[in-house]
Amino acid sequence: MNAAHSAPIDWTAVRADFPVLTREVHGKPLIYFDSANTGQKPASVIEAVDDFYRNHNANVSRAVHALGSEATEAYEGARAKLARFLNVRVEELVLCSGTTFAINLVAYSWALPRLRAGDAIVLTRMEHHANIVPWQLVAQRTGATIKVAEIDARGQLDLNQLYSLLTPEVKLLALTHVSNVLGTVNPVREICREARKRGIATLVDGSQAAPHRPLDIAAIGCDFYAVTGHKMSGPTGTGALWARREHLDAMPPFIGGGEMIKEVRFEGTVFADGPRKFEAGTPNIAGFVGLGAAVDYLSALGMAHIDAREQALLAYANEALSQVPGLRIFGQAQEKAAVISFLVEGAHAHDLATLLDLEGVAIRSGHHCAHPLMQHFGVPATCRASLAFYNTHDEIDAFVAALNKVRKLLA
Numbered sequence: 001m002n003a004a005h006s007a008p009i010d011w012t013a014v015r016a017d018f019p020v021l022t023r024e025v026h027g028k029p030l031i032y033f034d035s036a037n038t039g040q041k042p043a044s045v046i047e048a049v050d051d052f053y054r055n056h057n058a059n060v061s062r063a064v065h066a067l068g069s070e071a072t073e074a075y076e077g078a079r080a081k082l083a084r085f086l087n088v089r090v091e092e093l094v095l096c097s098g099t100t101f102a103i104n105l106v107a108y109s110w111a112l113p114r115l116r117a118g119d120a121i122v123l124t125r126m127e128h129h130a131n132i133v134p135w136q137l138v139a140q141r142t143g144a145t146i147k148v149a150e151i152d153a154r155g156q157l158d159l160n161q162l163y164s165l166l167t168p169e170v171k172l173l174a175l176t177h178v179s180n181v182l183g184t185v186n187p188v189r190e191i192c193r194e195a196r197k198r199g200i201a202t203l204v205d206g207s208q209a210a211p212h213r214p215l216d217i218a219a220i221g222c223d224f225y226a227v228t229g230h231k232m233s234g235p236t237g238t239g240a241l242w243a244r245r246e247h248l249d250a251m252p253p254f255i256g257g258g259e260m261i262k263e264v265r266f267e268g269t270v271f272a273d274g275p276r277k278f279e280a281g282t283p284n285i286a287g288f289v290g291l292g293a294a295v296d297y298l299s300a301l302g303m304a305h306i307d308a309r310e311q312a313l314l315a316y317a318n319e320a321l322s323q324v325p326g327l328r329i330f331g332q333a334q335e336k337a338a339v340i341s342f343l344v345e346g347a348h349a350h351d352l353a354t355l356l357d358l359e360g361v362a363i364r365s366g367h368h369c370a371h372p373l374m375q376h377f378g379v380p381a382t383c384r385a386s387l388a389f390y391n392t393h394d395e396i397d398a399f400v401a402a403l404n405k406v407r408k409l410l411a
Helices: 011-015 043-056 066-086 099-111 133-142 159-165 188-197 245-250 285-301 303-321 349-358 371-377 393-410
Strands: 093-096 120-124 145-149 170-176 201-205 224-228 239-243 261-265 268-271 327-330 339-344 364-366 382-386
Touching: 043 066, 043 285, 066 093, 066 224, 066 239, 066 285, 093 099, 099 133, 099 170, 099 201, 099 224, 099 239, 120 133, 120 159, 133 145, 145 159, 159 188, 170 188, 188 201, 239 245, 285 303, 303 327, 303 339, 303 393, 339 349, 339 393, 349 364, 349 382, 349 393
Parallel strands: 120 145, 120 170, 170 201, 201 224
Antiparallel strands: 093 239, 224 239, 261 268, 327 339, 339 382, 364 382
């Protein structure tokens, strides 16, 4: 877990750690409000990747020479750092390309061999497509069905309705920890406890939680938890699946190849133990070295401090946006991350985002890989401003000023 800091953090100095934040876009200072899409990288992460390629580049677990040993030590060191960050055992952490791969791994290696016609999977209305489509594909192949837990007017799960869905035929509940569209923080510990009482396995998509709040997966009590490195200020193409050891031991390999075996004969293959059983081929070694550096960076700041900083920014942004005529915010959960999805009356989301970009403001517009949620609200798309600890109150003021400017242009 993350150690507490006694001295206040100089957030201006922290911001200076991120080179891209000094650039201009269309002649205006960049205001990057798209961290739910991907987090920006501190210099220490960029330098770690550069140093690996300059000084240590070799494949892992295959060579006894110095570079091979150094690469393996750095790669496995990143696994150990991430395991401590998540409070899980290192032998239960599968390194992979990100949450999408992690969820597909569970879908094809755990669910596909187990589900039968008549079984069911429960998802929630607020899921990212990465936590919907793999389950649809598995359901089509097994004859299982999918049930949907709905949300209330504030964008919170209707827990009574959710628990009513957890009937004996349900074998898996898959849900997001933090909504990428609404910012809603789901009470995953309580939900997983209720599922466990009923003998239902649980998978939690932690993509939007790991970069922004203290995590203790052991305390959550789920069966599977997935994270994405590039949202944690690490390189793209990195992430991890945590799974209970009994699941890893029972699951067959998802992808076959080198490094995931103990012995190969034409008569048959003996596979390695988990997690390596699921890590075929050459991994993104430099990426994971960078992710290890990102974990170091986040841990040094302290996730509780990051959470508090982002909550302060969110409160300030909500107050400022409340003064914008015709603006509607989607999702006002009691516990919410620093994600604000919105529309302005009379303006299309893409038009708003395009004009804001000309003012130097980077936000996302679209369905945010959450079509069922857009259908729930009856809109084709929203704008999304997602904040991180490296953002500032001044940027929020500039964003609101730019929003008022483009709103008038579109009126």
